[in-house]
Amino acid sequence: MRKPGLIDRRSFVKAAGAAFLATLSPRALFALERSDAVYASGFRSPNGQFGIGLVAEDGTFIDRIALPDRVHGLGHSPATGLSVAFARRPGTFAVIFDARKRAEPIVIAAPDNRHFFGHGYFSPDGRLLYASENDFDANRGMIGVYDATDGFRRIGEFSAHGIGTHDMTVSDDGRLLIIANGGIKTHPDFGRTKLNLDHMEPSLVLADAATGALIEKHVMPRELSQLSTRHLDLDQDGRVWFACQYEGPRNDTPPLVGHFARGEALAFVSLPQDITAGLANYVGAIAVNRRDGLVGLTSPKGGLAVTLDGRSGKVVSTTVVADAAGIAPALSGFAVSSYDGHFQAMQSPLAWDQHIVRLS
Secondary structure (H helix, E strand, C coil): CCCCCCCCHHHHHHHHHHHHCCCCCHHHHHHHHHCCCEEEEEEECCCCCEEEEEEECCCCEEEEEEECCCEEEEEECCCCCEEEEEECCCCCEEEEEECCCCCCCEEEECCCCEEEEEEEEECCCCCEEEEEEEECCCCEEEEEEEECCCCCEEEEEEECCCCCEEEEEECCCCCEEEEEECCCCCCHHHCCCCCCCCCCCCEEEEEECCCCCEEEEEECCHHHCCEEEEEEEECCCCCEEEEEEECCCCCCCCCCEEEECCCCCCEECCCCHHHHHHCCCECCEEEEECCCCEEEEEECCCCEEEEEECCCCCEEEEEECCCEEEEEECCCCEEEEECCCEECCEECCCEEEEEEEECC
């Protein structure tokens, strides 16, 4: 039985209403066509309403899609032009949309006794959508598989081979699922409360995208067992870059970012002490700019955005960004958003959520 207070498909569509299906305005279509890069992010407006905002690279607001509740992570399929936004944990809906609104949005719901973990990713050909999910009664992370050619019908699931599954992605050839298991036990009966901080089990997993079979599992070393592996991205060589949030004592200064490739052990990046302190033991988002060979990090707790060289791991630049939230590759470097309404150099009354995705 679905837990009280979690939104289902019927109530979602009712709450979204006509605004959800509004056509793209001529002004917005003009802005889309003229923008070299377009981004999407969840937001909360001053009146408390939620939605997805479309933004040009310079921060110019293009259009919005109204939503009845908060979303977290987003994914985009260049093959089909479709994007997806997942409800914030422990939400039970995801919405698939076309930024140009050439098709009506599709709302999918997590199965009973499951909720989404806020992230998912399309297969390279756009035919499948993978979603990180929580089987909360069995205390195990799962990857739901949805058929994009059949209305995003749920056609299967795989074990995530860990607990507290959060971000995940797919290799460029479509053969591997790369999964960040944060290692934190939660249950919707307790909201977002973390139930096992004294015995966390964070890990990074490579699994077969066709069968879900485990290929590699990298467990955090014992001394870093409270280092929750949360977000990840791939560079041009298929190397996995991951970012962490530390659940241990605040005066500890563990490494917060690292990388690995198939067949390799985890390698942590040794950042200067002032940068580690500035990240406040919390990297909220990570992104790779493949063209420039850069890795970007944001910390809302530290109010900092950091750019690393993707080859050496050396710090290229740091920028103070109060409430730094999302980060995504730009035409040069990265686009950064904030909880207090900044997107690049532009300020809006919208509170941007933790992640942004580049759509073009």
